[in-house]
Amino acid sequence: MWAAVTGKTMRYDAFSKCHPAVNFLFFVGAIGMSVVIQHPAYLLAGIITGAIYYLLLNGKKGWKTILGLLPMFMILTVINPLFNTLGATPLFHFGSRPYTLEALFYGAALASMFVIMMLWFGCYNKVLTSDKFTCLFGNLIPSISLLLVMVFRIVPNFIRKTQQIIGARKSIGKGISENATTKEKLQDGGTVLGSLTSWALEGSVVTGDSMRARGYGAAKRSSFMMYRMTGTDWILLAVMLVLIGATIVAACLGQFAATFVPAIQLAPVSWGLAAYTCYLLIPTALHIKETIQWHISRSKI
């Protein structure tokens, strides 16, 4: 169960093999931009690219999540006009409040932004595993990174210990039966929790000793870098920065402008869309490139 955190169940993915800094910057860009852009053309680009990469990462199971986002999208769309009464074309009235077409479209745009964010966060969770995160921030916040790593170490241990305690109590007749009342379950849960706490805290003393025995606090810590920036990583980084820059320029030129209420006004689609889409396609493109290269190298054998 906890293995999912550390990326053991990962499918093969080229982008995930890149340096964590590249991964992190990409998602900051993708999620950051998805929050501020509300032009329908860009939203569509965001949804499609996000969904493609999400499916690449999750395989068939990914469809379930993506379809699960649909009702969310609907609800958020329909709700918006209830709070936002501006708009030129009222569809009907709720008491004295108008329910307008423009607000409905606006709701759809906002709901799309939400969906895009969910998709990219979904990808983020698959790509930026805990060890990548701590590696990335190991130098900036050494103590907190170490704290995180320790938590990741202890949690699976505790889940196992909890099961051990429950089993041990059961085998001396102190377990809870199937038809226990909530109060009994709660009381027993408290006892188990208390036992776990004692066990854990006593163990923590050993862990502390083990840290100090290995020099924790004896010198300024450095951080072991499991990942190294390769040529590809630098190229990717450069490409990403150029595309983000281009998108920002396009934004400043007003290419993303879109207002929905009181009347729908959209800026014409321009080269900004290409820059934005290219940026979001980076992981997918990388995946396709590696797949092709692999097939070529195979066919040469």
Added chain:
Amino acid sequence: MKKSNIATLIVFFLLIPVTLFFGSKLPGRGYYITGTAIIIELMIPFFMAFEGRRPQARELVVIAVMCAIAIAGRAAIPIPNFKAIFAIIMLSGIAFGPEAGFMVGAISAFASNFFYGQGAYTPWQMMAYGAGGMLAGFCFAKGRLPQKPLVMAVFGFLATILWVGPLLDCSHIFLMVSVINWDSIIAAFVSGFPVNLSQGICTVLVMLLFARPLLDKLDRIKGKYGMMEGENGL
């Protein structure tokens, strides 16, 4: 002046105003970015203070253990939707002081999201949990409030429904609500209330039933190793 104090000043007088200024110019749901950025900036001084004093091994281990108990605690209590996490965070604050309370809260929120999935709500959750732990630590430090189960239960309940819960609801406002006006804000808080109330009740139950034995266990460790004394009282 300590580094972390300078950081606090910079955050409040430079970073936050600048964020607000630029944030107001962002289109779309820019206010979400602004809000999240401010939340992250608010946490910086705490994290810097923690980093700055180079915590000892035992401190780190105890905080890590408390975080892990907060996260794994649900495995111990076989009741669906019963969350002891707030109570454990608050108890950490009560036992080990406001700073430890903040760290346990913020880190357990962050770490558990590696399990359940990070999202736009992560910084808010970190702030809310951390603030809860810190508040508990502050209110019970130096005998300001007696460490009696009933007092802790009432405190836990109020802190959950008035402080931690609403802070969490804020992220929903920024994330889900399309227009920020009084109607939508009130709607968000009202819709969040049942969840907060149930969390509050869980906290009360944990405080009433196991707070005392758990605190005894924490005190035993504190006593045995003379740790976390005097360093971080507010």
Added chain:
Amino acid sequence: MAHFQIKDLSFSYPTAKGRKSLDGINLSIEKGEYIVLCGKSGSGKTTLLRQLKSVLAPHGKKTGEILFNGTPIEKVESRDQSAKIGYVMQNPDDQIVTDKVWHELAFGLESLGCDQKTMRARVAEMACYFGIQDWFNRDVANLSGGQKQLLNLASIMAMQPEVLILDEPTSQLDPIAASDFLNTVRKINIELGTTVIITEHRLEDIFPYADRAIVMDGGKVIADDIPRNIGKLLYEQKNDMFAAMPTPVRVFYGAEGSGDCPLTVREGRTWLSKTYPEPTISTLPAEELDDEIEKPALSLKELWFRYEKDSPDVLRGVSAEVPTGTLYAIVGGNGAGKSTTLKAVCGICKPYRGKVKVFGKPVDKYKSSELFGGCLAMLPQDPKSLFVKKTVREDLTEMTKDEKRIAEIAAVCEIESLLGSHPYDLSGGEQQRAALAKVLLTSPKLLLLDEPTKGIDSFFKEKLADILCKLKEQGITIVMVSHDVEFCAKYADMVSMFFDGQMLTTDTPRRFFGNNSFYTTAANRMSRHVFSMAVTAEDVVELYGQNMGAEV
């Protein structure tokens, strides 16, 4: 210059009211030596070892001096101490700090602030030397106990220490993982010249290879000599520690043999064949075996179990019958499903096929309160999982309010003096007995024990055996799962071999171990070429004595 020079070292804990935990210790440890430190639990071994590394030294009153490479230990910089003095502790799990194997290997180097290049080189080197490369990227949570302890060792060796101190490093491991670990330690000593100071319960694996053995008792060094001479000393002093000596040593002195004391099974065999090339009496009577078990206390019929739907079966048709009133031992390798079988009896695991009957009645027909209230109970592998209260007494009161009954059971388990202590302040053997007391308060007629001898020394093992015998006299049936073949050979009435999810053979200890040639006791391996059915040191001594009598 000695590596460590200890001069008149005395130490007492602040709470000990003047009682000295270490009393006038004088020792000199040379570079590259391999030293075994032995003694009963509480003799001050750990206290002494911890004094050798300042950050681990407990608070208390200390007199005397410890010189490390000629410098008083307090004056050696903490950075140098961290790197040069490696310390491995008992519990493999709690020593690990980070979640990934690679990170754990690098932890010490990170602490010392090494640069990337050095760290990469050292980590790679260590991974190769210790054969870790295959699990280098794994999560620590997915390692076995033996792998974890090896990782602890490797992560300390990555700092290239001059001295390696190991405090009962294998007490939580199964025998195979334990000897792997000890072999690695020996390899480090021989190939790298690292000084090794080790305390161990399992002396069989290290005694023959050590340069020196130091025996402690009551905070004093009572013997400091080459291992071959230690046995004689302890035997003459009638010291309790004699019971912990390797089997050949115990046989040799038990039989009052002459010549050089054998240390290994090989030397033991040579010694025996020299003395008795063709013994007159070569076999002991095997125990009587009843073919028909009239009323089995426990019967298992074709149990099949797997943990998850698509995982492999752990139990693959386990069948067994345990006669009432016996001590029944189940031995076998790690992960064979022995513990799972016990869990299946208790209903912690539910077999998807097969039947478990307790005293003739299927377990699922019992009500839970009926089954666990006076019929069946299990002592788990880790006694800590049973402690939930602040003192042992409160923990026992959780089971029953009856003071008299508690006093009675406390007397049986010999924990009367420990009732007021916090369960975590007890030693491993004491915890084991306190947990056993808790289990016994359910008044079980069938008692299940999961690895009861894990992590306890030979002295406590004998105590445990006494308790088990007392319980058997009261008519309690005991089923024990264990790796400890010596213990099973000595005390069990029946032994079953568990392999690959099945109970393969069942026999009395003498027949069982007498017929095995690999999976058997050291006493049997040492004597099987001249005696048969001799499976314990006592058996060999007995036969030796009989032959001695026959010759005269």
